[in-house]
Amino acid sequence: MVKETEKQRWDRNFSDLLQELRVAQTGVQILFAFLLTLPFSNGFPRTTPFQKxxxxxxxxxxxCATALIISPVAFHRALFRQGRKPELVKYAHKVATGGLFFMFVSMVSAVLLITDYVLPWPAALVxxxxxxxxxxxxxxxxxxxRRDWGEPDKTEEQTDERRENPEPYEVK
Incomplete structure (x- = not known):
């Protein structure tokens, strides 16, 4: 078992979150680039009003997904060396979730757009x-x-209690 301070835990959480955002950021940027070039392709003028x-x-x-997934970088720049890592991690968690939602909407919409273009409407819908x-x-x-697979998240009350009594705790 490794002991870490609360500061180390927030640093680790931020590092883990950044790794997740790197994966999502690459995917959404590729999709966004594809979508940006689509109107300039030869077949785009033949799209229906629904497809447009x-x-x-x-x-x-x-x-929107791109903006939300990249925003923790700007937030980090604004808070750099201010000792506000907990606030940064909580904010990044929320915007990453929002970014994933918009990525979901974009991915499903892109699938609908392409399948509606190349297949009959019922097949595209299914x-x-x-x-x-x-x-x-x-x-x-x-x-x-599966949220209960590991240890439960610390509540705000437990986090406040740890700030008052900053004992290292164990990570399995």
Whole structure:
């Protein structure tokens, strides 16, 4: 068992979160780049008004996801060396969750756009719904159903108590 101080725990949590954001950031940037180039392709003028609406939803959702997933970097720059890592980690957790939501919307919209372009409407709808359910299963249902696998998160009260009595605690 390794003992770490609360400061070390916040540093570790921030480092873990940054690793997660790097993965998400790469994915959303690739999707966003694809969506930015799409209107300039030869086939785009043949899209229906519905497909253009879906494209706008996908594009704006990808832009929102990009902004949210990258925002912890700006927040870190603003708080650098102020000893506010707990605040930064809590903020980054919230915006990362929001970023994943917008990434979900963008991914499913992009699937709907492309499948509607190349397949009949019923097939496009079924594939897009299945894609959405697949994402929801692995990004929400499975993680939330397994939240009790490890130690429970510390409550605000426990965190405040630790600030008053800063004893190192053990990490398994």
């Amino acid at each position: 609406d879906v494209y706008i939803v996908a594009l704006i959702a990808a832009a 594939i897009s719904l299945c894609t959405g359910l697949f994402f929801v299963s692995f990004w929400a249902i499975l993680p939330w159903s």
